[in-house]
Amino acid sequence: MSRLKLSGVSKSFGAIQALDNVSLQLGPGEVIGLMGDNGAGKSTLVKIIAGNYRPTTGEIRIDDKRVEFHKPIDAQREGIEIVYQDLALCDHFTAASNVFLGREPMKRFGPFGAIDYEEMRTTSAKLFARLKSETRPRDVVRRMSGGQRQAVAIARTLLSDAKIVLLDEPTAAISVRQVAEVLDLIRNLRDHGISVILISHRMPDVFAVSDVIAVLRRGQLVASKKAAESSPEEVTGLITGAIEYA
Amino acid sequence: MSDTLEQAIGQAQHRSTFARIANLQVFWVFIAAVLACLALSVMTDAFATERNLFNVSRNFAFVAIIAIGMTTVIASGGIDLSVGSTVVLSAMVISVLMEGGYPFWFSAVAALGVALLVGLINGVLIAYAGMPAFVITLGMLSAARSAAMVLSNNKMIWEFGPDHDLLLWIGGGSTFGLPHPLYVLVVLTVVMSVVYRWTRWGQYVFAIGSNEEAATLTGIAVKPIKVSIYMFSAFTAGLTGILMAGWLGSVTTNLGTAMELTVIAAAVIGGANLNGGEGTALGAVVGALLIEVIRNSLILLGISTFWQGMFIGTFIVIAVSFDRIRHARS
Numbered sequence: 001m002s003r004l005k006l007s008g009v010s011k012s013f014g015a016i017q018a019l020d021n022v023s024l025q026l027g028p029g030e031v032i033g034l035m036g037d038n039g040a041g042k043s044t045l046v047k048i049i050a051g052n053y054r055p056t057t058g059e060i061r062i063d064d065k066r067v068e069f070h071k072p073i074d075a076q077r078e079g080i081e082i083v084y085q086d087l088a089l090c091d092h093f094t095a096a097s098n099v100f101l102g103r104e105p106m107k108r109f110g111p112f113g114a115i116d117y118e119e120m121r122t123t124s125a126k127l128f129a130r131l132k133s134e135t136r137p138r139d140v141v142r143r144m145s146g147g148q149r150q151a152v153a154i155a156r157t158l159l160s161d162a163k164i165v166l167l168d169e170p171t172a173a174i175s176v177r178q179v180a181e182v183l184d185l186i187r188n189l190r191d192h193g194i195s196v197i198l199i200s201h202r203m204p205d206v207f208a209v210s211d212v213i214a215v216l217r218r219g220q221l222v223a224s225k226k227a228a229e230s231s232p233e234e235v236t237g238l239i240t241g242a243i244e245y246a
Numbered sequence: 247m248s249d250t251l252e253q254a255i256g257q258a259q260h261r262s263t264f265a266r267i268a269n270l271q272v273f274w275v276f277i278a279a280v281l282a283c284l285a286l287s288v289m290t291d292a293f294a295t296e297r298n299l300f301n302v303s304r305n306f307a308f309v310a311i312i313a314i315g316m317t318t319v320i321a322s323g324g325i326d327l328s329v330g331s332t333v334v335l336s337a338m339v340i341s342v343l344m345e346g347g348y349p350f351w352f353s354a355v356a357a358l359g360v361a362l363l364v365g366l367i368n369g370v371l372i373a374y375a376g377m378p379a380f381v382i383t384l385g386m387l388s389a390a391r392s393a394a395m396v397l398s399n400n401k402m403i404w405e406f407g408p409d410h411d412l413l414l415w416i417g418g419g420s421t422f423g424l425p426h427p428l429y430v431l432v433v434l435t436v437v438m439s440v441v442y443r444w445t446r447w448g449q450y451v452f453a454i455g456s457n458e459e460a461a462t463l464t465g466i467a468v469k470p471i472k473v474s475i476y477m478f479s480a481f482t483a484g485l486t487g488i489l490m491a492g493w494l495g496s497v498t499t500n501l502g503t504a505m506e507l508t509v510i511a512a513a514v515i516g517g518a519n520l521n522g523g524e525g526t527a528l529g530a531v532v533g534a535l536l537i538e539v540i541r542n543s544l545i546l547l548g549i550s551t552f553w554q555g556m557f558i559g560t561f562i563v564i565a566v567s568f569d570r571i572r573h574a575r576s
């Protein structure tokens with residue numbers, strides 16, 4: 001069974017062909033490391049899976065069922081969660097408000113409803129504890145470190161019972177210790193049967209957690225093979241084009 | 247280990263209540279307004295009279311009501327330059343209808359409906375056509391005032407039909423010694439303070455202003471909310487138009503000219519961030535209060551009102567630099 005299956009997915013933005021006939025499979029609890037040069041189409045691919053863009057052609061199947069996402073919420077309903085490359089956080093908001101942005105819990109007072117800040121704080125505190133991140137729910141995101149911001153963005157994905165988590169460069173702007181934490185988190189997700197697509201430019205991170213390595217070059221998928229059967233040298237060659245296809 | 251982690255997460259920021267209050271711009275603006283009032287009470291006999299305080303509280307209420315609408319727009323990262331023209335359009339609609347013999351309530355609803363239509367047009371062009379708020383509302387500033395002139399044939403209206411006295415009482419009268427516009431302002435301030443903090447709509451206004459991209463990505467219905475924001479702003483202007491018509495007892499097409507600038511000044515002095523994401527209803531009120539106290543004090547001290555702009559300009563610059571200093575510190 002495949003949790004996620006892309007067949008012949010292409011995407012063009014006007015004259016730019018960002019993705020060209022990409023087919024890819026992801027099993028339950030599997031981690032795919034998605035690599036490629038700047039502009040190769042990695043973010044575009046995960047944004048299509050998350051319902052931000054619609055593919056120009058091609059289809060997406062979740063658990064062998066064909067799906068079509070018009071909005072991010074459609075993908076969320078299918079259990080797909082994404083951490084965006086630029087994190088998509090509101091700087092003026094607290095960590096807790098960011099974790100719950102767009103799905104705030106409401107407390108009812110007769111006919112009236114009010115945002116339940118207490119619930120948002122306690123739940124996000126639990127999520128941060130699970131992520132082993134010293135992030136305080138009441139702190140404003142603007143004053144946070146890169147790692148804490150990352151924790152806030154990742155905590156968002158844990159709010160619902162996600163089947164697939166997409167991480168767009170989660171280790172780009174954080175310290176070595178926090179990279180280890182994020183990698184632990186990815187293993188943690190995998191152990192719970194959650195499938196992960198990890199985009200990263202950092203070879204060691206990708207090899208540390210991925211079952212499968214996929215490489216995009218100018219919108220085309222030029223490799224999708226077991227990490228154990230590949231090597232950083234080969235992947236580098238695939239990214240640059242020194243190796244045509246694997 | 248896990249204990250200390252949970253402690254660290256559970257920890258509140260180490261700041262006293264006073265430190266938190268002192269970090270609020272609205273606090274300092276309020277202090278400035280109070281100091282100005284105290285100084286005036288000492289320096290002139292005319293300030294602390296019942297008559298003068300009544301006038302001050304009524305005059306600032308008009309600006310403050312719209313400043314709450316403007317704060318909502320600014321907090322969402324936009325701007326609404328058309329509020330002054332919406333004031334005159336609303337005032338003209340209610341005047342023309344009442345002069346034509348229609349009852350107050352019907353005319354008031356029609357005036358508010360027209361104001362909401364102005365906001366709807368602004369909002370749709372900004373949110374769905376993706377045009378800059380500055381340009382759209384600048385166009386509306388011109389168009390709405392022109393509509394008011396067409397409607398009235400550019401003549402003054404001072405007779406309001408059978409409900410004439412009711413209109414004058416609502417806009418210019420008082421209950422328990424307090425002018426009616428002040429009641430409207432208090433209700434609006436309380437309601438909007440609650441709405442900003444405790445409703446999703448309120449939070450999304452600030453989310454859109456803080457990071458519109460993020461708001462969209464998280465599935466917030468950004469476009470309809472933007473439309474509603476401009477409609478709310480126009481609603482506050484329409485409401486003020488009705489109240490001002492009753493207060494003045496006559497309406498000309500000059501009403502509300504350049505009012506948008508005073509309103510924006512009040513919102514910014516009160517802590518609304520022109521980059522979006524910040525602003526409070528109370529701040530808008532206190533900002534408007536400070537501007538009116540400055541205006542009043544210049545009159546009472548016999549200083550030419552030509553100086554008014556200098557003072558207000560200085561306060562705008564102080565307010566914005568206060569914001570920068572605060573952000574630089576943290």
Ligand SMILES: Nc1ncnc2c1ncn2[C@@H]1O[C@H](COP(=O)(O)OP(=O)(O)OP(=O)(O)O)[C@@H](O)[C@H]1O
Pocket residue numbers: 013016017018036037038039040041042043044045085
């Ligand atoms: N919304 C858009 N409109 C137009 N072109 C776009 C859009 N998004 C992406 N592109 C283009 O599509 C191509 C792929 O971009 P994408 O962001 O997917 O690359 P990436 O692999 O994520 O790169 P990076 O490593 O820099 O994040 C680029 O040429 C980019 O300019």
Ligand SMILES: [Mg+2]
Pocket residue numbers: 042043044085168
């Ligand atoms: Mg990218």
